[in-house]
Amino acid sequence: MSAEETQTATLEKEEETQGTEKKEEALPIVRYRKVSKSFGENQVLKEVDFDLMPGERVAIIGPSGSGKTTLARLLMTLEKPTSGTIEVDGRQLWHKEVKGKLVEANEKHLHEVRGDIGMVFQHFNLFPHMTILRNLTEAPVKVLGLSKEEARERAMGMLEKVGLTDKAKAYPANLSGGQQQRVAIARALVMRPKVMLFDEPTSALDPETVGEVLDVIKEIAAEGEMAMMLITHEMSFARDVSDRVAFFDEGCIQEQGPPSKLFVQPESERLQSFLSRFNLGEENSQ
Amino acid sequence: MAWDWEFTINEVLPQLMEVVYITISATLVAYLVAMVWGLVLAFARRSQFRPLSVAAYWFVQFIRTTPPLVQLFFIFYVLPRYGIALTPFVAGVLGLGIHYSTFLSEVYRAGIESVPKGQWEAATALNFSPVQKWKTIILPQAIRPVIPVMGNYLIVMFKETPILSAITLVELLGKAQIIGSETFRYVEPITLVGIFFLIMSYGASLLFQRLEMRLDLSKK
Numbered sequence: 001m002s003a004e005e006t007q008t009a010t011l012e013k014e015e016e017t018q019g020t021e022k023k024e025e026a027l028p029i030v031r032y033r034k035v036s037k038s039f040g041e042n043q044v045l046k047e048v049d050f051d052l053m054p055g056e057r058v059a060i061i062g063p064s065g066s067g068k069t070t071l072a073r074l075l076m077t078l079e080k081p082t083s084g085t086i087e088v089d090g091r092q093l094w095h096k097e098v099k100g101k102l103v104e105a106n107e108k109h110l111h112e113v114r115g116d117i118g119m120v121f122q123h124f125n126l127f128p129h130m131t132i133l134r135n136l137t138e139a140p141v142k143v144l145g146l147s148k149e150e151a152r153e154r155a156m157g158m159l160e161k162v163g164l165t166d167k168a169k170a171y172p173a174n175l176s177g178g179q180q181q182r183v184a185i186a187r188a189l190v191m192r193p194k195v196m197l198f199d200e201p202t203s204a205l206d207p208e209t210v211g212e213v214l215d216v217i218k219e220i221a222a223e224g225e226m227a228m229m230l231i232t233h234e235m236s237f238a239r240d241v242s243d244r245v246a247f248f249d250e251g252c253i254q255e256q257g258p259p260s261k262l263f264v265q266p267e268s269e270r271l272q273s274f275l276s277r278f279n280l281g282e283e284n285s286q
Numbered sequence: 287m288a289w290d291w292e293f294t295i296n297e298v299l300p301q302l303m304e305v306v307y308i309t310i311s312a313t314l315v316a317y318l319v320a321m322v323w324g325l326v327l328a329f330a331r332r333s334q335f336r337p338l339s340v341a342a343y344w345f346v347q348f349i350r351t352t353p354p355l356v357q358l359f360f361i362f363y364v365l366p367r368y369g370i371a372l373t374p375f376v377a378g379v380l381g382l383g384i385h386y387s388t389f390l391s392e393v394y395r396a397g398i399e400s401v402p403k404g405q406w407e408a409a410t411a412l413n414f415s416p417v418q419k420w421k422t423i424i425l426p427q428a429i430r431p432v433i434p435v436m437g438n439y440l441i442v443m444f445k446e447t448p449i450l451s452a453i454t455l456v457e458l459l460g461k462a463q464i465i466g467s468e469t470f471r472y473v474e475p476i477t478l479v480g481i482f483f484l485i486m487s488y489g490a491s492l493l494f495q496r497l498e499m500r501l502d503l504s505k506k
Contacts, residue, residue, distance in 0.1 A: 078407050107416065114413050125408035129426050138422060139412035184408075191412060 029054045035084035046251040057228040059238035062248030072197040118193030122200045124180040126172040133168040158186040178209025235278045294474045309457040313444045319383025324390030346388040354385040362453040374455035397428035437494030
């Protein structure tokens with residue numbers, strides 16, 4: 001298949017899978033094709049096809065255990081798909097092409113492709129033995145090869161963005177959960193990924209600190225430079241920041257579309273019953 | 287027999303001082319061997335390559351369950367038959383070092399397992415290479431909680447150095463014995479050796495306590 005044909009095929013596929021998405025000429029930055037994942041007997045993802053366009057912000061909602069988190073973890077290479085392929089910016093992630101055949105990728109290949117992806121975890125996972133500043137500069141220096149000064153500058157700029165410049169010399173243990181998560185967001189951002197994954201970034205937070213973290217994410221989303229995959233249980237947040245919402249249940253995308261449609265007129269019964277658990281009715285009528 | 291101060295200060299002390307450095311350097315070098323080889327064993331145990339991990343497991347089991355003295359005799363008296371002749375010092379630090387490496391490898395293993403999974407995942411997400419992951423993220427966190435245990439092994443090994451006299455390395459106790467057999471006075475040399483071990487062990491434990499406190503993250 002020539003490159004042109006591939007592109008045409010891709011575009012057709014896009015229209016198929018995301019008909020409601022505004023048409024863009026660019027190719028998807030992330031592409032899941034028939035991706036399945038099983039843990040023993042338990043199949044968490046069932047032949048998922050999913051695309052993410054450059055700069056697109058997709059909220060992924062659904063009940064716990066529906067496979068949302070696994071979807072992100074496969075892209076971050078924390079988990080290996082049982083079958084199917086994932087492409088990042090036109091390159092195979094878990095596979096390598098050798099003589100026209102796809103073979104399993106080695107760590108070197110993963111290292112090359114993974115650089116485009118960043119992730120924010122539910123439990124922050126800051127490095128407890130490093131200061132906040134060092135949490136932010138360590139990877140830029142060691143992985144990206146930045147000089148210490150460059151990394152420091154970039155890190156301080158990012159800390160300013162999340163409003164924590166005064167904590168540069170503190171250790172993670174001295175920060176509140178919300179502050180830690182803001183640092184974790186900054187730490188992922190200094191790597192300048194093309195795709196950012198947020199895996200339930202506010203689920204482990206005290207209710208009073210959820211807002212500050214969501215505000216930071218909203219601010220980043222508003223810049224619109226990176227593609228974002230937001231796995232969240234905060235429905236009003238999902239509605240406010242996303243271009244598209246995908247509803248996950250039982251290992252598949254059951255329904256997807258722009259938030260204005262998905263939250264207002266959910267088609268499937270499953271989504272209707274899922275949404276009925278959240279107090280969105282009032283806001284929806286606006 | 288009364289304690290003879292003159293004998294103690296003029297004869298025993300200077301003679302013991304001559305060999306203090308042997309006890310101390312044997313301890314430090316052997317501990318270095320134990321730390322490095324222990325880490326190698328810990329990594330081998332974790333290896334995905336089954337034969338390596340199984341080999342490491344049996345190596346650890348075998349060395350741990352046989353007396354260090356037997357191992358020392360083997361290195362010093364048996365290996366020369368196969369063309370490997372080592373000086374008493376080298377044989378001694380290798381023997382002690384390898385023996386204690388098996389204990390330290392288990393200590394490392396416990397430390398490594400205590401590092402939460404999220405730390406590995408964050409390190410992957412930031413695209414650290416496997417070597418960088420170990421060096422900057424995992425090991426610094428794995429070693430911290432096991433520092434007291436590691437210090438304990440240093441002291442245990444230090445106290446074990448007198449067995450090196452069995453392979454003709456004249457260290458403190460060996461020297462004391464020589465003084466005793468020459469002068470027929472054992473009280474002073476043996477007592478001094480005891481006091482020396484007490485002071486050194488206590489000093490080392492204080493050092494480790496300070497190190498532990500300095501690295502304690504909860505106090506930062």
